[in-house]
Amino acid sequence: MASGKSKVTAPDRIETDLAIKVENAHYEYLAGNVVALSGVNLEVKRGELLGIIGQNGSGKTTLTKLLNRLLKPTSGNVYVNGLLTTNRSVQEMSAHIGYVFQNPNHQLFARTVKDELEFGPRNIGVDDSEIDVRVNDAIEFFGLESYIEEHPYRVSFPVRKLVGIASVLTMKPSIVILDEPSTGQDHQTTRVINSLMRRLAEDGTTVICVSHDMPLLADVVERVVVMRNTEVIADASPREVFADGDLMLTTNLQAPQITEISLATVTKRGGPIALTAQELADDIVRRVANRGTK
Amino acid sequence: MTEPILSFRNVTYTYPGTEEPALSDINLEVMPGEYVGIVGLNGAGKTTLGLCVNGVVPAMLGGTRTGEVVVSELDVDEYPVREMAKIVGMVFDNPEFQMSQITCAEEVALGLENAGVDVDTMTESVAQALELVGLGGFQERSPLGLSGGQQQRLAIAAVLAMKPQVLIMDEPTSNLDPTGKQEVFGLASTLNQDYGMTVIVIEHEVEVLADFADRIIVMDKGKVVMNDTPEKIFGQVDALNKLGLRVPEATELANILEKKGLWQGPKPIRTGEAVSRVTEMMGGA
Numbered sequence: 001m002a003s004g005k006s007k008v009t010a011p012d013r014i015e016t017d018l019a020i021k022v023e024n025a026h027y028e029y030l031a032g033n034v035v036a037l038s039g040v041n042l043e044v045k046r047g048e049l050l051g052i053i054g055q056n057g058s059g060k061t062t063l064t065k066l067l068n069r070l071l072k073p074t075s076g077n078v079y080v081n082g083l084l085t086t087n088r089s090v091q092e093m094s095a096h097i098g099y100v101f102q103n104p105n106h107q108l109f110a111r112t113v114k115d116e117l118e119f120g121p122r123n124i125g126v127d128d129s130e131i132d133v134r135v136n137d138a139i140e141f142f143g144l145e146s147y148i149e150e151h152p153y154r155v156s157f158p159v160r161k162l163v164g165i166a167s168v169l170t171m172k173p174s175i176v177i178l179d180e181p182s183t184g185q186d187h188q189t190t191r192v193i194n195s196l197m198r199r200l201a202e203d204g205t206t207v208i209c210v211s212h213d214m215p216l217l218a219d220v221v222e223r224v225v226v227m228r229n230t231e232v233i234a235d236a237s238p239r240e241v242f243a244d245g246d247l248m249l250t251t252n253l254q255a256p257q258i259t260e261i262s263l264a265t266v267t268k269r270g271g272p273i274a275l276t277a278q279e280l281a282d283d284i285v286r287r288v289a290n291r292g293t294k
Numbered sequence: 295m296t297e298p299i300l301s302f303r304n305v306t307y308t309y310p311g312t313e314e315p316a317l318s319d320i321n322l323e324v325m326p327g328e329y330v331g332i333v334g335l336n337g338a339g340k341t342t343l344g345l346c347v348n349g350v351v352p353a354m355l356g357g358t359r360t361g362e363v364v365v366s367e368l369d370v371d372e373y374p375v376r377e378m379a380k381i382v383g384m385v386f387d388n389p390e391f392q393m394s395q396i397t398c399a400e401e402v403a404l405g406l407e408n409a410g411v412d413v414d415t416m417t418e419s420v421a422q423a424l425e426l427v428g429l430g431g432f433q434e435r436s437p438l439g440l441s442g443g444q445q446q447r448l449a450i451a452a453v454l455a456m457k458p459q460v461l462i463m464d465e466p467t468s469n470l471d472p473t474g475k476q477e478v479f480g481l482a483s484t485l486n487q488d489y490g491m492t493v494i495v496i497e498h499e500v501e502v503l504a505d506f507a508d509r510i511i512v513m514d515k516g517k518v519v520m521n522d523t524p525e526k527i528f529g530q531v532d533a534l535n536k537l538g539l540r541v542p543e544a545t546e547l548a549n550i551l552e553k554k555g556l557w558q559g560p561k562p563i564r565t566g567e568a569v570s571r572v573t574e575m576m577g578g579a
Contacts, residue, residue, distance in 0.1 A: 056442055056471040158336040184387065184468045186335045186498055188538035212471055215543065252473050257501050257565055258543035264569040265576065277543050281550035287576055288556060 010077040012084050019175050019206040020044040020067060025076035027062050036062040038230045040076075044208070046174070049201040051217040051238070052210045053253060054227035060210050063227070064177050067208075069093040081174065095124050098173035102180040104164030108152040113144060113163050116152050120171040131170070138166040142192065158185055165196070175206040182213045194220055215256040218242060218275040226251060239273045297367065298323040299459060299492050300347060305361035307342060307351060316342045318516045320361070326459070329486045329493045331503035331524070334513035335538050340496045343513070344462045347494075348382040349375045366459055376408060383453030387465040389445035390438075392452075398424065398440075399433035402452045409456070423455040424448075427481055443474025447481055454485075460492045461485060468498075479506060504528060504542045504563040512537065529561045544568035551575075 027037035065071040069085040110116035182190045224241040226234035242255035262274035274280035302322040308315045345351040349370045352359045363370040395401040427447040467475040485491040510527040512520035528541040531549040548561035562568040
């Protein structure tokens with residue numbers, strides 16, 4: 001295996017405050033020698049809320065699969081909570097990092113929604129009373145009360161997607177990766193996902209959200225990693241990323257509408273870059289008021 | 295006066311094994327060449343409404359439907375789904391799921407084959423449809439080797455080969471990246487503008503609808519609760535928020551400013567309009 005050479009030199013465990021440390025990671029899919037990731041470096045602090053954006057095929061999914069150890073880097077090192085993932089099993093890493101698939105059909109298998117939510121924590125040896133607390137908390141947070149006895153495949157797709165998220169959270173992993181959590185969700189459910197990410201971060205969980213939903217990321221994350229053609233080409237705050245017209249153009253991504261309005265108005269006059277309608281409105285109100293007093 | 299291409303009269307529908315109707319007392323008309331957006335929470339009845347147009351509901355899914363659905367002057371109840379497929383094309387959110395053939399040409403030809411079209415006409419129709427969606431020359435390529443945006447355009451080509459009058463797209467880009475999204479909505483706009491095709495799109499992303507739709511229909515709990523131009527619908531920000539729905543961020547901005555007494559008149563729904571009003575408000579250039 002090509003990954004052998006990195007195993008020799010890299011320490012098995014490092015002392016670090018970082019939740020994730022990726023060192024010069026490369027990945028090649030064996031079929032067809034397709035390079036999916038080239039020379040990626042990434043450090044994520046504990047409790048950070050991070051977004052990853054980029055077109056399909058840019059390497060986002062490959063990167064997240066290196067983190068949860070579904071894939072091993074062809075070369076380079078990946079540390080999760082200080083542990084070199086290459087030397088550990090997927091199961092061992094699953095206690096550290098929870099992965100919510102874009103398509104819940106890839107992860108759900110229990111007979112009822114309740115069984116699904118209980119499965120993860122039971123599997124890692126959480127005791128029954130704690131499982132009850134976690135499951136009830138998830139049911140309440142996601143409004144799943146009326147579905148608990150249903151088969152996961154009998155509920156609608158958007159609800160099934162929430163069950164997929166909830167079933168990972170009941171394991172209380174210290175790092176959560178959400179792959180396109182708002183796809184196919186209406187605005188009401190997207191708001192639930194939005195507040196979920198905030199709550200996780202407040203509790204100290206590291207959250208990584210891979211998404212094309214720019215308004216969601218603009219509102220929630222502190223940092224955006226931009227990928228293009230197997231590389232990380234930018235890593236900055238959402239304000240800086242969405243304000244970078246050239247970057248948006250070369251990646252064919254679009255900043256949220258409100259950021260575009262902000263850039264063409266107040267930002268052009270030296271004002272801040274707005275990420276939400278409320279931010280921009282507040283700034284306009286201040287400017288109009290100042291003009292009145294002069 | 296032009297006749298509507300689509301009309302629902304007092305349509306109520308209940309899925310088999312359920313008691314609550316999924317659609318209740320729908321009355322609706324769509325004129326030929328219109329571009330209509332349908333918004334609503336998940337479970338509001340948007341997809342069910344779409345499936346009534348080509349007769350899949352109730353012919354294939356069962357349940358009880360009352361009232362009348364008329365498409366291009368044909369009563370949907372009197373024609374089999376395969377006949378309606380020549381008039382109404384439907385595209386769903388997961389293009390991969392719709393791909394079943396070895397080559398793109400076969401994929402596009404599938405509906406024509408079922409309709410008994412002869413080989414020469416079929417070859418020509420396939421070529422035309424692929425050309426129209428920007429996949430000219432893709433005949434021998436495998437559908438599975440295409441990008442998401444290309445697959446969805448192929449699904450649209452398969453529908454177009456039947457030369458339908460109405461194209462219904464149900465969250466057509468929810469599984470696509472931003473490039474794919476631009477491809478699909480750009481194509482739908484061309485079909486509408488240049489070929490006069492009637493387009494109905496079920497979509498959560500309101501900014502996209504503000505850019506393209508002539509009319510917005512808002513559904514809630516199986517009913518049509520609002521039906522008007524995008525400007526008039528999205529302008530009712532608080533009413534839509536109460537239904538759990540979002541408006542374009544440009545409109546949301548104007549709504550906040552209106553409450554502060556800084557905005558008079560209609561609220562913008564697109565970026566450009568908002569930029570010029572805000573620039574004006576801050577005292578010119």
